[in-house]
Amino acid sequence: MEFRTPVQIARPSFQIEPLEEILFVGSCFADSIGQRFREEHFPVIVNPFGTMYNPVSVLHSIERHLSDREREAPRIVFITLGTNHVYRLKETGEIVDNCQKRPARLFQEEMLTVSECTEYLRQIVDTLRSRRPDVQVVFTVSPIRYQKYGFHESQLSKATLLLALSSLLSPLSSLHYFPAYEILLDELRDYRFYKDDMIHPSAQAVEYIWQQLVEHYFSPRAKQFLQEWKPIKEAFGHRPFHPESEEYKRFLDANQQKEVELLARFGKTL
Numbered sequence: 001m002e003f004r005t006p007v008q009i010a011r012p013s014f015q016i017e018p019l020e021e022i023l024f025v026g027s028c029f030a031d032s033i034g035q036r037f038r039e040e041h042f043p044v045i046v047n048p049f050g051t052m053y054n055p056v057s058v059l060h061s062i063e064r065h066l067s068d069r070e071r072e073a074p075r076i077v078f079i080t081l082g083t084n085h086v087y088r089l090k091e092t093g094e095i096v097d098n099c100q101k102r103p104a105r106l107f108q109e110e111m112l113t114v115s116e117c118t119e120y121l122r123q124i125v126d127t128l129r130s131r132r133p134d135v136q137v138v139f140t141v142s143p144i145r146y147q148k149y150g151f152h153e154s155q156l157s158k159a160t161l162l163l164a165l166s167s168l169l170s171p172l173s174s175l176h177y178f179p180a181y182e183i184l185l186d187e188l189r190d191y192r193f194y195k196d197d198m199i200h201p202s203a204q205a206v207e208y209i210w211q212q213l214v215e216h217y218f219s220p221r222a223k224q225f226l227q228e229w230k231p232i233k234e235a236f237g238h239r240p241f242h243p244e245s246e247e248y249k250r251f252l253d254a255n256q257q258k259e260v261e262l263l264a265r266f267g268k269t270l
Helices: 028-039 055-066 114-131 151-168 180-187 203-217 220-236 246-265
Strands: 022-026 076-081 085-089 107-111 136-141 175-177
Touching: 022 028, 022 055, 028 076, 028 203, 055 076, 055 114, 114 136, 114 151, 136 151, 136 180, 180 203, 203 220, 220 246
Parallel strands: 022 076, 076 136, 136 175
Antiparallel strands: 085 107
């Protein structure tokens, strides 16, 4: 008897290779997954201009990041959308990415429509492709609900994003959808997978989503790297009773050497 409803995850037309540079832009869920990649030695770039929640702010962040023409554009970009709510500065009509603690009366809150979200997402894709035509873009919708909107409004916001992505994605394109939102809200349908605030996913939930990402998106060689790196990473996480002892220093030196040798075999140096 099955006591959960597993989410079906489509395998993408590309695979993540070991130690590959990846760009993450979006909500705090992008921060969580990006950090998980960083722990596995991937040279990721995570929200270079701060956490972004709506399609307009994500677009602005990517435009700024790619404005440095000397920076090499990664082959893979993850975009995590959180909401369709935006804040417009009344004085200029500009949609801002950060209110910078200015008075709320200076801004007008708006909700982007499905068609508006779709258009901004298209601009994101076009901007990325202008720098790297072979870019693979993975979209996700953050499973974190926005309590300040009210849970009904939060669901409407997520639905708007999902509908926009549905109209944008094509099974024959280099655009992909990873169902982090559905995994947490449907497959992990239990408050034990949330932090104490009952809003944000727990470390266990993030780890489960990470495992699903590895299973469906990583190449065999990338999975091999993770398998070989795991005992070395765990050794570095060991907390000794006597960190100043010669024995522990030899233990660290031995694992640092293993790390150097492992990275060298996969084409990277410290």
